[in-house]
Amino acid sequence: MTKRSDSDTERFREKEIREKRHQEQMPGTDEEPLPPPADPIRTEGKPKRNDPCPCGSGKKYKQCCGKQGA
């Protein structure tokens, strides 16, 4: 006679479900996901007005491409 505790079965089931979920998230691989590409500087679309212009002119952005009313 073998006594099996319910908690044992449940544990096994939980593990199965977890593994299934894992496979769904990353199909065909159990490698660790690559870290996102590192952005050295996070520009939010626009450079700051007092920063050097991204066009490489050496001027401040506000005096170059960021000039208003141009």
Ligand SMILES: [Zn+2]
């Ligand atoms: Zn510029």
